[in-house]
Amino acid sequence: MSATGYLNDYALNDYAAWTWTPGASLDGLKLARLPLPVPGPDEVLVANTAIALNPVDWKMIDWGRDDWQQGQVPGVDGVGLVVAAGSAVNLRVGTRVAYHQALPRGGSFAEYTLLRAHAVYPVPDALDDATAASLPCPGLTAWQALDKLPACGNRDVLVTGAGGAVGYLLAQLAAQRGLRVWVTAAPKHREHLLQLGIAGVFDYRDAQWSARLREALGPRRLHGVFDTVSDSHAASLAPLLGYNGHLVCIQDRQENAPLPAFSTAVSLHEVALNSIHAHGDARDWQELRHAAASLMQGVTDGRLQPPAKQFFAFAELPEALRRLKSGEGGGKWISLLPAPMVVA
Structure with missing residues (x-):
């Protein structure tokens, strides 16, 4: 041998x-x-x-x-x-x-x-x-997703699908970085997520959840959106981002800009853990x-x-x-x- x-x-x-x-x-x-x-x-x-x-x-x-x-x-x-x-x-x-x-x-x-x-x-x-x-x-995917944002604290971010492994770990890592974290998840996860320091949990099956998030944010806008659902779902969340915000797609990627040019100037990110093996x-x-x-x-x-x-x-x-x-x-x-x- x-x-x-x-x-x-x-x-x-x-x-x-x-x-x-x-x-x-x-x-x-x-x-x-x-x-x-x-x-x-x-x-x-x-x-x-x-x-x-x-x-x-x-x-x-x-x-x-x-x-x-x-x-x-x-x-x-x-x-x-x-x-x-x-x-x-x-x-x-x-x-x-x-x-x-x-x-x-x-x-x-x-x-x-x-x-x-x-x-x-x-x-x-x-x-x-x-x-x-x-x-x-899930852990390394969450880490790579969070690493797409420049180092910053006391900003608002959204993690969709926090009941899943990637979203669950990502929400915790983001909160530990000093970000104010909002998530979507099924109601059964709500109390546990709040105990982990999550600012608010919204039921993704509620058609008005994004409006409720806007209300909770008040005059602030999201600095980052981490989407674990799909490219179209991520695109639908882009209007929640503020100036120079970040749209991070963990599932799929954005083939086309979801917002008009020279509006809020958001940055688009894809996450592909497996790509490290080749690149x-x-x-x-x-x-x-x-x-x-x-x-x-x-x-x-x-x-x-x-x-x-x-x-x-x-x-x-x-x-x-x-x-x-x-x-x-x-x-x-x-x-x-x-x-x-x-x-x-």
Whole structure:
């Protein structure tokens, strides 16, 4: 082996993974045995102990990608133990890591995942696997979205969909930055969000919610809108922004300016976490790893509340994706796998 490290029966030549079938949506997911890979010089092999589901997972399975072939393993988020590392990797075998995988690579819906070493983040000892797995995609997306705004405090911002994982984490991060945060969410989330320091919670099903927000703002206007719904929904919120405001699209992007030229001069932003895998340089990755460490430490210290969790068995992964797609339940869907014995 060119990689260093092994697990108790690395002689085991294959592993279980859920694989994709083109054009078959979630019904095409098949549990298969795949050959266990050996890491390249800059790669690590991770034995997954927790797998988290995200909306992007079922969307990619439904839609497919030009760079996916029959047998692609989906899944972007996971936590596990490094069981083998390439010759250029400065990471100890046995290290517990979280990760967000690039969409074209073999994903987390498997017992093992092969990753670029720069794309894994050591997990604090005090943080459990399930919670750590719930953070990479929504947490790093929220961090990137908030980073679109210039540093400022005591300004008003809106986060839509704060009942979802991205909006929930983003609202907390924005409040911690000193922003006055307003959110939309279902009524069942209202009291909890207010306890986290959110200024006001509006029921997105109320046709008058934006008018109620304007009333609450008084003479002020929003400095930022973070939208998790769609490009058209984000565009409809642009009139709420004040001069030099920021419209941040977390779902979709604005192909056309939503407001007339030379009016409030708003800035348009798109958020695409997966793009860092193809376009990020060393500094971008350094900043992302710092953000991941900050998120996990914030949860460990109690400064950041993680999303609620629902658990499912690995063998029931397609059904869990169906339930996530339908909007059933709430919080993050997590599957726990047994940890391997690792030998340095």
